[in-house]
Amino acid sequence: MANFIECNREQQYLLPPALQDWLPPKDLAWLIIDAVDAMDLSAFYKKYREDGQGQGAQEWALICATHNLLKL
Numbered sequence: 001m002a003n004f005i006e007c008n009r010e011q012q013y014l015l016p017p018a019l020q021d022w023l024p025p026k027d028l029a030w031l032i033i034d035a036v037d038a039m040d041l042s043a044f045y046k047k048y049r050e051d052g053q054g055q056g057a058q059e060w061a062l063i064c065a066t067h068n069l070l071k072l
Contacts, residue, residue, distance in 0.1 A: 002048035003055070004056060005058055005059065029069055032069055036068070039064065
């Protein structure tokens, strides 16, 4: 398994709070997150080592969702 920094949208932080506390249920961000979750991102993951060695990388689903949200 490749070494990725976990993207847990339900994780509680001191600041900021959980994503569910920030965004209303009908917010456009949820549509973008769902769309990215449905995308085939396997081409992005191919270049990462499967043995988990090396520095952790950000999860591509998180990068794609953030990029699309910033473009709004």
